[in-house]
Amino acid sequence: MATNFIQSGTTITITPLAAIKSGEPVAIGSIVVVALSDIAIGQQGEAKADGVWSLPKAAGAIEQGAVVYLADGEISTVDTGTYAGIAWQSAGAGDAHVNVKLGQAHAIVTAPAV
Known part of the structure; x- marks a missing residue:
């Protein structure tokens, strides 16, 4: 039996540089990742690295299936932050949140030249 298994990789222990709310x-x-509880500066806490979460959204609409990024605490389709995952549902420009599947792998496929 394998003896080098660590964990399933759904949670991660983090030590934030700024306080994080649950x-x-x-x-x-x-x-x-998404904090599972309030975590004080410099303290360890658990965060979830997968699943679908309702997260704060930046201005503008986001279509279902769009690749999304986290920048300044908000999700958007603009690639100026950290890759967050895939929009699980569409969200209108006036919506404050968007459902995001964290870490959902994505690939860019380019058609071969003809």
């Missing part, structure tokens, strides 16, 4: 998205390196 349910708040945060970029840790190149991944976006």
Whole structure:
């Protein structure tokens, strides 16, 4: 039996540089996670690295299936932040939140030249 299994990878222990509220998205390196409880500056806490979450949305509409990013605590389709995942549902320009599947892999497929 394998002896090098660590965990399923759905949660991660983090030590934030700023206080984080429960349910708040945060970029840790190149991944976006959601805090499972309030975490004080410099204290360890658990965050979820997968699942579908209702997260604060920047201005503008987001279509279902769009690749989304976290920047300044908000989700948008503008690639100026950390890759967060895929929009699980569409969200209108006036919506404050969008449902995001964290870490959903995406690929860019380019058609071959003809």
